[in-house]
Amino acid sequence: MRVAVLGAGAIGAYVGAGLHRAGVEVHLIARGAHLQAIKASGLKVLSPRGDFEVHPNATDNPEEVGPVDHVFLGLKANQYAAAGPMVQPLLHETTTLITAQNGIPYWYFHGLPGPHEDHRIESVDPDGTVSRALPVQRAVGCVVYAATEIEAPGVIRHLEGTRFSIGEPDRTISVRCKQFADAMVAGGLKCPVEADLRNDIWIKLMGNIAFNPISALSRATMASICKHGAARELVVRMMTETLEVAAGLGCHPRMSIERRLAGAERAGDHKTSTLQDLEKGKPLELDVIIKAVVELADLTGAKVPTLRAISAVADLLNEQLTAA
Ligand SMILES: NC(=O)C1=CN([C@@H]2O[C@H](COP(=O)(O)OP(=O)(O)OC[C@H]3O[C@@H](n4cnc5c(N)ncnc54)[C@H](OP(=O)(O)O)[C@@H]3O)[C@@H](O)[C@H]2O)C=CC1
Ligand SMILES: CC(C)(CO)C(=O)C(=O)O
Numbered sequence: 001m002r003v004a005v006l007g008a009g010a011i012g013a014y015v016g017a018g019l020h021r022a023g024v025e026v027h028l029i030a031r032g033a034h035l036q037a038i039k040a041s042g043l044k045v046l047s048p049r050g051d052f053e054v055h056p057n058a059t060d061n062p063e064e065v066g067p068v069d070h071v072f073l074g075l076k077a078n079q080y081a082a083a084g085p086m087v088q089p090l091l092h093e094t095t096t097l098i099t100a101q102n103g104i105p106y107w108y109f110h111g112l113p114g115p116h117e118d119h120r121i122e123s124v125d126p127d128g129t130v131s132r133a134l135p136v137q138r139a140v141g142c143v144v145y146a147a148t149e150i151e152a153p154g155v156i157r158h159l160e161g162t163r164f165s166i167g168e169p170d171r172t173i174s175v176r177c178k179q180f181a182d183a184m185v186a187g188g189l190k191c192p193v194e195a196d197l198r199n200d201i202w203i204k205l206m207g208n209i210a211f212n213p214i215s216a217l218s219r220a221t222m223a224s225i226c227k228h229g230a231a232r233e234l235v236v237r238m239m240t241e242t243l244e245v246a247a248g249l250g251c252h253p254r255m256s257i258e259r260r261l262a263g264a265e266r267a268g269d270h271k272t273s274t275l276q277d278l279e280k281g282k283p284l285e286l287d288v289i290i291k292a293v294v295e296l297a298d299l300t301g302a303k304v305p306t307l308r309a310i311s312a313v314a315d316l317l318n319e320q321l322t323a324a
Pocket of ligand 2: 102146147148207208212267270271272273274
């Protein structure tokens with residue numbers, strides 16, 4: 001099996017390292033100092049489960065890789081629209097695109113019978129740019145429960161979690177998902193194939209929709225947000241509104257707000273990926289995390305005043321960053 005990791009950053013490189021250990025032919029596609037370090041000295045993973053080093057193929061040029069069976073997308077979702085030329089050389093007739101991301105995926109309504117079947121969500125797929133770059137028929141969803149960081153070029157710090165739940169947009173349990181999941185498990189990762197990944201998407205999103213924008217706006221860690229009385233109330237309101245949007249789309253995640261908050265609290269003084277991006281001056285991945293949910297609320301008629309307000313200021317912050 002041949003796998004390309006397009007965007008071998010914190011998550012992509014961690015998954016690539018696991019697959020390489022399982023004997024998969026892995027090609028990491030990265031850039032800059034991180035790529036140079038991997039090429040020169042391999043990829044180091046520092047983890048509470050044990051440190052290790054691997055030496056997979058690494059390049060910034062997908063033409064050198066050619067067609068593969070699976071492309072694991074380790075890009076931030078706001079980098080998807082520009083990914084078309086990078087993905088093209090990696091495709092054969094049945095190549096899958098494993099879309100590992102936080103937030104609402106661009107394929108959300110694909111293969112989902114009901115009033116919104118094949119509806120395009122403008123805030124995650126503006127003018128169809130993402131679905132043209134990454135055809136939905138090839139897409140497999142992936143909800144990431146691991147937390148990792150690029151500690152230094154060529155060095156991944158694994159903080160916690162090894163679960164990468166995957167699933168087909170049309171809710172079938174496909175051979176292509178099983179093949180990828182088997183390789184992940186052989187590499188020491190958890191990879192359940194879910195019949196309804198949309199449940200996982202909303203459960204993960206309950207945390208991200210609150211903590212990621214609040215952390216960027218306040219520069220607070222997850223623990224500090226949980227400890228601050230008014231901020232904690234804000235988190236609860238945002239999670240409550242999010243569950244109303246999910247319900248309007250027929251999704252009822254089996255997760256209470258108390259349990260979701262307790263899970264987030266266990267992350268301790270962790271900086272969310274959005275806060276990390278802010279500190280590095282990078283654009284923020286907030287359209288898929290909050291703007292999309294406000295758009296979905298407008299589609300379903302749910303009232304989301306808190307999400308709408310936080311989304312507006314987070315969007316303004318992002319605009320200032322990208323203009324700078
Ligand atoms: N990290 C985490 O703990 C978690 C992440 N996630 C989700 O996983 C997804 C990936 O996140 P994460 O791994 O943290 O993101 P990173 O920013 O660490 O990784 C993305 C990588 O893609 C690289 N890249 C972007 N464009 C190109 C290109 N054209 N050619 C080569 N490389 C490119 C980036 O390089 P450069 O830095 O130069 O732009 C970066 O190294 C996101 O949706 C995130 O929300 C979900 C849960 C936890
Ligand atoms: C905080 C974490 C790791 C889990 O909620 C996350 O998803 C993020 O930082 O974006």
